Amino acid sequence: MTRDQLLKVIEEITIVIEENKVHLTDLDQAIGDGDHGINLNRGFRAVKEKLESLRDKDCGTILKTAAMSLISTVGGASGPLYGTAFMKAGAVVAGKEYISVEDSIKMFDEAIQGIIARGKASRGDKTMLDVLVPAFEAWKVAFEEGESTEKASEKMLGAAYQGLEYTKTIIAKKGRANYLGERSIGHQDPGATSSCIILKTIVDVMAKGE
Amino acid sequence: MVGIVIVSHSNKAAQGIKELSIQMIQSPVQVIDAGGMVDGDIGTDANRIKDAIEKADDGDGVVVLVDLGSAIMSTEMAIEFLDREQRERVVIADGPILEGAIAASLQASIGGTLVQVKGAAEECREVSKL
Amino acid sequence: MLERTIEIQNREGFHARPATVLIKEASKYGSNIEIEHNGRLVSCKSIISLMTLKAKQGDTVKVYVYGDDEGEAMDSITSLFNNRFGEE
Numbered sequence: 446m447t448r449d450q451l452l453k454v455i456e457e458i459t460i461v462i463e464e465n466k467v468h469l470t471d472l473d474q475a476i477g478d479g480d481h482g483i484n485l486n487r488g489f490r491a492v493k494e495k496l497e498s499l500r501d502k503d504c505g506t507i508l509k510t511a512a513m514s515l516i517s518t519v520g521g522a523s524g525p526l527y528g529t530a531f532m533k534a535g536a537v538v539a540g541k542e543y544i545s546v547e548d549s550i551k552m553f554d555e556a557i558q559g560i561i562a563r564g565k566a567s568r569g570d571k572t573m574l575d576v577l578v579p580a581f582e583a584w585k586v587a588f589e590e591g592e593s594t595e596k597a598s599e600k601m602l603g604a605a606y607q608g609l610e611y612t613k614t615i616i617a618k619k620g621r622a623n624y625l626g627e628r629s630i631g632h633q634d635p636g637a638t639s640s641c642i643i644l645k646t647i648v649d650v651m652a653k654g655e
Numbered sequence: 656m657v658g659i660v661i662v663s664h665s666n667k668a669a670q671g672i673k674e675l676s677i678q679m680i681q682s683p684v685q686v687i688d689a690g691g692m693v694d695g696d697i698g699t700d701a702n703r704i705k706d707a708i709e710k711a712d713d714g715d716g717v718v719v720l721v722d723l724g725s726a727i728m729s730t731e732m733a734i735e736f737l738d739r740e741q742r743e744r745v746v747i748a749d750g751p752i753l754e755g756a757i758a759a760s761l762q763a764s765i766g767g768t769l770v771q772v773k774g775a776a777e778e779c780r781e782v783s784k785l
Numbered sequence: 786m787l788e789r790t791i792e793i794q795n796r797e798g799f800h801a802r803p804a805t806v807l808i809k810e811a812s813k814y815g816s817n818i819e820i821e822h823n824g825r826l827v828s829c830k831s832i833i834s835l836m837t838l839k840a841k842q843g844d845t846v847k848v849y850v851y852g853d854d855e856g857e858a859m860d861s862i863t864s865l866f867n868n869r870f871g872e873e
Contacts, residue, residue, distance in 0.1 A: 679801060679802065679805055680805060681805070682809065754833060757801075757836075758832040758833045758836070761805055761808060761809075761832050762832055764809070765808065765809055765812035766812065775832050775833070778831060778832070778833050778834070779833045781833075782833050782834060782837050783837075784837070
């Protein structure tokens with residue numbers, strides 16, 4: 446992925462999050478405090494405003510700037526969580542204007558480790574990790590098996606959506622939904638949903654670029 | 656003097672707790688509020704919290720009081736943004752935000768150490784109100 | 786060690802504000818200072834315990850002071866109680 450594609454990805458994420466703002470908020474209404482979509486939308490809109498000034502910057506700076514912006518505008522738990530993810534990913538590509546496959550694997554891994562350290566959750570707690578961890582594993586394994594980027598993307602998204610479906614079946618062990626206990630079963634996790642949306646957007650933008 | 660930072664999802668709550676602390680203690684204390692978002696909305700902002708910590712720290716360290724959930728994540732993130740030396744002297748108190756702030760402020764005002772100030776805030780967990 | 790029984794004269798009793806004044810005064814002395822009320826013994830080092838002592842006007846408390854400057858400390862603390870901690 447080139448620097449310009451990265452900027453495009455972020456721009457698209459902003460648009461897609463806005464389109465899904467109500468859906469994400471509704472999910473959060475059911476098992477959270479009803480502000481996930483609103484918060485993320487506010488956060489990414491603020492990031493979008495910074496994009497113009499980032500046109501000639503390296504990928505690391507772009508992601509770090511996005512992270513800082515999210516931290517100061519999202520407000521809820523997604524701020525520190527997505528903020529950490531973007532920051533850790535950005536550190537991998539500091540000074541680079543091109544993201545290689547190897548870079549992407551490292552970025553994904555660092556982002557997940559960052560989220561785990563920040564939120565102290567694990568896979569199975571019904572959080573964004575239930576999408577991100579399987580998605581990462583599928584992405585990594587696909588390349589280890591010599592697949593093309595296209596095929597890897599397909600497998601990654603497949604795993605992501607499977608993870609998302611899985612969150613419906615389990616009890617929430619983190620965040621506001623945790624207080625609902627068994628009543629959280631049957632509801633899709635909002636954070637897992639937004640993660641899925643973001644991954645899909647990345648794949649879509651890359652597909653158009655090829 | 657150990658500084659105190661109040662981190663709440665609500666700007667008004669943090670300011671109110673700060674006001675109450677200052678009013679009750681009646682002698683100079685370093686209490687900085689870091690509640691809500693820059694535009695006044697509900698939420699927590701690690702950058703804002705980092706600024707508040709830097710303001711509250713005169714070298715003796717800072718005890719941070721938090722309300723719930725993501726206030727802790729944002730504060731932990733803010734502490735990571737500090738330089739290594741300063742990071743060592745900033746702690747989050749595991750006590751109720753309002754009573755803890757008052758007890759911590761009072762302890763700080765009478766020359767308490769970082770450990771004592773944190774302890775004063777955390778002691779508030781044990782006491783019943785009625 | 787010195788001990789003295791003192792009456793609470795404040796209209797609103799020994800609430801958070803007098804506790805704050807007492808703690809600040811007590812910190813000036815090296816002596817250990819404790820207050821007993823209704824069978825509950827509280828150290829002046831425990832801010833929140835002192836703030837929630839719940840002694841009413843007319844109640845008596847027993848003050849225990851132990852240390853090198855106990856004389857001064859006891860006198861000073863007694864004055865605080867007798868002056869209603871600066872309240873009406």
